[in-house]
Amino acid sequence: MGTMLKRRSPFLRRLLPLCAAGLLCIHGLPAAAKPAAHKAKATHTAAAAAEPGTARSGLPASVLTALRRAHVPASATSFYVIKVGAHAPRASWNAQAPMNPASTMKLVTTFAGLQLLGPAYRWQTTLYADSQPGPDGTINGSIYLRGHGDPKLVPEEMAKLVATARATGATTINGDLVLDRSFFDPSIGTGGTIDGETQRAYNVSPDALLYSFKTLSFTITPEPATQSVAVSVTPALAQLKLDNRLALANGKCGDWSARARPSVTPQADGTVLASFDGSYAADCGEHVVNIATLSHNEFAWGGFVAEWQLAGGRFTHQPALRVGRVPRGAFVLARHYGQPLSEIVRDINKFSNNVMARQLYLTIGAEIDRSGPASTARSAKVVQRWLNRQGLDMPDLVLDNGSGLSREERISAYDMSRLLQQALASEVGPVLIDSLPILGVDGTLRNRLTRAGAAGNAYMKTGTLADVRALAGYVDALNGDRYVVVSYINHANAAQARDAHDALLQWVYQGAP
Structure with missing residues (x-):
């Protein structure tokens, strides 16, 4: 022996x-649930989304082309792109439809942890x-x-x-x-x-x-x-x-x-x-x-x-x-x-580590509500109260285990963008951004668009389930503007639609022309 x-x-x-590399994070899992029907106020006409170039309320033509090639209907997607400090989005589609966010849900957990427990916890x-x-x-x-x-x-x-x-x-x-x-x-x-x-x-x-x-x-x-x-x-x-x-x-x-x-x-x-x-x-x-x-x-x-x-x-x-x-x-x-939590958050987001995210999520509930041992129910209540105190009420948010390793969790692209803007303006914003994978450089994005201009200029959390591809984070455009970008694809062909996300990132990097 x-x-x-x-x-x-x-x-x-x-x-x-x-x-x-897809060995530890959630990758290629089956049967993600279909997104809920989007709200009327978030509906945009197909004509607006299909106009040449880009409609202010629709999708870039390059993104639509990539979705068509992947045989993913626009109705199975949700996008929201807004320049930091702007009052209106640069691109929005099905933005208030609750979607399965896969591992981008870790942004909710890590931002909550940083604010409620502190980066030095x-x-x-x-x-x-x-x-x-x-x-x-x-x-x-x-x-x-x-x-x-x-x-x-x-x-x-x-x-x-x-x-x-x-x-x-x-x-x-x-x-x-x-x-x-x-x-x-x-x-x-x-x-x-x-x-x-x-x-x-x-x-x-x-x-x-x-x-x-x-x-x-x-x-x-x-x-x-x-x-x-x-x-x-x-x-x-x-x-x-x-x-x-x-x-x-x-x-x-x-x-x-x-x-x-x-x-x-x-x-x-x-x-x-x-x-x-x-x-x-x-x-x-x-x-x-x-x-x-x-x-x-x-x-x-x-x-x-x-x-x-x-x-x-x-x-x-x-x-x-x-x-x-x-x-x-x-x-x-x-x-x-x-x-320290600042280092833990970096591991969670850079490498999309599910069990670390779940440990943090449970700790949030146990430390803030000390009425008993940690549970997902206690953590969900603590996080919901924290969101409401900041004016980030999200009635359609569904929290399960805080990692995105779930078929139940839901959030809209619009609500995720609000959270990301709030995080950017907060005292823990720099720590959260530093924890995100950098496009073409490290983490779950190290092999994406490595030779594109957007490489090194996008800080995005990825999300992957069998029927889900998700991106949420920040893009620094060529002209110096910073954008919040959220994109969810919930469809059986989501795995074939990566080009749509890549096209979106490059379009935003070019200044969302």
């Missing part, structure tokens, strides 16, 4: 960019013990790991928590590890996934003790010099073992993913075995396979135990995994504060 555990490779450097993860370390460094009794929903509790952050605990003089734990996940309602995550793909990273459910996105990241590397195939995994879990029987093969790569997907199975002795078998061609090169497997409890337990041992800590016996609450009077062994 060959085992190679990577110590602390930069987890997000490997994991988050895969979302932009940090999540807490705390380690308690039944007793203080004795003179020999032994803690007699159980230890308690309590989470408050940190979206980015990755190995590097867990190691900091462990280092703080070790600095108290603790060397040995003579007891069990109890996980306190009570900050989130226990019903969260009990429902099914949107597409039935339970092992996909984009479908990971939120949790008060989310560790490393509950995702195992395997790196498969052919090594022709030794005629072997190396396999490594992040994060290190105490109970995880690798059985690497991959043989190096010659010839073309072919379907590498079918041969490089491990079988992950629990063993009778409490370990979990990740087995690789078969052949892997040198021509395949290095690949990363992500599997969201095991439970939140198993991930948090295995991650803490592994980090404790890697830091030189010991256990008098294999600690049992228990779930419960921290008892009153427990000794605070270590308190860790995660990365």
Whole structure:
């Protein structure tokens, strides 16, 4: 049995960019619901939208042409383009029709989080013990790991928590590890996934003790010099073992993913075995396979135990995994504060990370309304109240989980544009804009319009479901004007209509002539 555990490779450097490639973010999912019928006051005549060039209330001709090529009717779209500071839109179509926004809904969640919690907000993860370390460094009794929903509790952050605990003089734990996940309602995550793909990273459910996105990241590397195939995994879990029987093969790569997907199975002795078998061609090169497997409890337990041992800590016996609450009077062994919300928001929007967005959404409700554990219902009420206080009443807004990974969520292009204008004028506007993918440069837009003039001048959140393509954000035009741009396509052929969005961005960059 060959085992190679990577110590602390930069987890997000490997994991988050895969979302932009469609591996972690919501991509290609089925059956997005059709948009609701648009309101009468938002209706524009087909003639206005089809005029040469562009009608002030319609769509640019280049956009209409692209929609026709994709066989998407204008009735299945919603657009709103307005210059910042202007009183009337430059282009508007079905603008008040509630649409499925896919991941552009993350703009509502991240703006709300920045304003309600503050860019400097940090999540807490705390380690308690039944007793203080004795003179020999032994803690007699159980230890308690309590989470408050940190979206980015990755190995590097867990190691900091462990280092703080070790600095108290603790060397040995003579007891069990109890996980306190009570900050989130226990019903969260009990429902099914949107597409039935339970092992996909984009479908990971939120949790008060989310560790490393509950995702195992395997790196498969052919090594022709030794005629072997190396396999490594992040994060290190105490109970995880690798059985690497991959043989190096010659010839073309072919379907590498079918041969490089491990079988992950629990063993009778409490370990979990990740087995690789078969052949892997040198021509395949290095690949990363992500599997969201095991439970939140198993991930948090295995991650803490592994980090404790890697830091030189010991256990008098294999600690049992228990779930419960921290008892009153427990000794605070270590308190860790995660990365600031400003950094979390950047990861959420740049890479469209669903579980991080859901963690933030739940945290908003729990921190602002402290009447009980986090729930989506509590968060929806808090966000609605926050919108109403700012004059952004949105009667057609439908909030579900705050990430856009939903067939239920709805918002109109007009309401999204109001939110974006409000955000731009707010004190957190620069932080929000900095979190957005830059066209042709990074995040989910790094490969879009890379040679066009608009590249580097559009800051847009993308959204993708099987029947949805969405864009929302800001475009800096060639003449120096800044525009708010929102575009929703809800149709079975939405995937073929990307050219319509590209045409819209280029038209706005040219100054919406």
